Amino acid sequence: MQLSEFDYDLPEERIAQTPIEPRNASRLMVLDPASWQIEHRHFYDLKEYLMPGDTLILNDTRVMPARLVGHRDQTGGKVEVFLLRRLDGNRWESLVKPGKKAKDGTRIRFGAELSCVVKAHTDFGGRIVEFEYEGIFEEILDRLGEMPLPPYIHEKLADKERYQTVYNREEGSAAAPTAGLHFTKEQLKEIRAMGVHIGFVTLHVGLGTFRPVHVDTIEEHEMHSEYYSISDETAQLIMNTKAAGHRVIAVGTTSIRTLESAADAKHGISGKTGWTNIFIYPGYDFKIVDAIITNFHLPKSTLIMLISAFAGRELVLHAYKMAVEMKYRFFSFGDAMLIRSKAANPQ
Template sequence: MPDAPPFPTPLRTGDFDYDLPERLIAQAPARPRDSARLLVVGDGRLEDRGVLDLPAMLDPGDVLVVNDTRVIPARLHGRRGEARVEIMLNRAEGGGLWHALIRNARRLRPGDTVAIEGAEGCVARVVERDGGSALLDFGPDQAALAAALEQAGEVPLPPYIHRDGKPGAEDVADYQTIFAERPGAVAAPTASLHFTDQLLAALDARGIRRATVTLHVGAGTFLPVREDDPRAHHIHQEWCDVSPEAADTINQARAEGRRVVAVGTTALRTTESAAREDGTVAPFRGLTDLYILPGYRFRAVDALVTNFHLPKSTLLMLVSAFAGTRRMRAAYAHAVAQEYRFFSYGDGSLLFRCDQDSPA
């Protein structure tokens, strides 16, 4: 990444850019999943480790916060008359309503109906449209919609993962985490893709506890930041849930002086959305649009397991806020030089929080 201006001068999206050879964009996960590499980023150090080393990097009593969202086959193709549209379901609004991102959305008007290809009888009515997004009504029969998605929907792989034709059966399995329970995400919480039964057993043996939260990842996670000032970027709302049990587990760890380790940026954003000023976490269920940029004061999360993120993305800005802009610049330069694998199917990193007033 280019040199960033001294904190706290205005942020620039270009400060979060870096050069990445295309060959380093992973097109499939490591096999087995827990054989991926892990770059440890701490106080003045970079360590090349492996995902299976994670238990040794944590202390007994630390808590991993994991996201149990389950990816749904959210990409649909439809027709309004002769016009074809691509629908990316983004967020369930209840009662059969879905906020969706639409390719070729200019062909749609409120009141139009769209027939879903490959799912006989499945029709969506356009309730409203706003630019490239729309509110669609699939009707109140949720079981029928779920069946239509299984029949006609596609796994919504990110645009940088290339396939000849539709994603195959292997991707259906690969793009789902070991924690996946609650359907609703249109993108995987990819840090969790590294976890296996073997790794979980090692973490249990080490005395690492787990708290499970939910954030249904929306299609907005793929949207680039196009504005020169990242603060002008709009982040889509996503539904999340922190149960009383999860809040209690996190709060007990904090009271004991243990660390709270978020597995993925989704788990971090969910936890921070529910955090109080004193760092304790309250039960929470609802929408979050928490947008974390350098200068954000983290309240509850001490460490973060995460993959390597796209240039100029909100997630690269988040990890820079967490671990320090200069530190992350060095980490990404090291990862490129050492040919780590990047993005959703790529390698991981373990970041420790930097609480200084400048992006160290």
């Protein structure tokens, strides 16, 4: 398939710059791939589309305040270090800007209590850095680090926690699993009271989620790898849900990728931990996911390809065109979409 088949026109003013309050006041577009019916609701109406026995799968990753701004030891030049993942001990894989100034051996200071030394280059142009500090690294990072908002958000975030889900637990992401940002604690409590089960998985979102696709033929695209984990308890909950004839509803593309990566077979899944570079695009046979809650994604992104694999490319692009016309809010702080079931023959 051609990359151009996943393009659409998006005016810049449709990109949400700030989160809406309360969280679940965002709009909710409801798609039915079987009938091509589209409804326009709000996220607080979600319970009307859930049934007792359904299982919601949430990604409980927590975003790190991964952006550090410091100065080179010798020249005082400003340097930005963006943490991607811990390798071992105090060594981290990172992006450093300006990269040309970050040669091996360069020391970067972030005030009196934290510094790092560039140890090596990575294959994709990043750096391996080793930190030196006194105290607890996570506490220092929380004080000095900034929330790594996506490049299309230009407004400063007043409250760091607004770029976290209310159920975050496992720190390690470079970006938020944004479909989950719509939930409030009260709404989750109400959903549980309905008899809907809630299970958790972890996928630490990498910066590759924002990396554009540079090939014309999408089958040639190489996905980035991300760490994921699904417990035996969550896997068993999913198996029980399937056996009872109920739906597994994935909240966000990160949950989808985790579930499909951990699948053993059609309707079969087990607890697993590892790295996944799964690339889901039209033609993919979903093994676990029965319905999806997601946000509106970038043109020509792997995320819109994933959604198109589930609902059908023509319906997705039709829905996106309608969303633009009806002034839905797009991307991380934007509105939500519920896809009720998989298209029979997605195109």
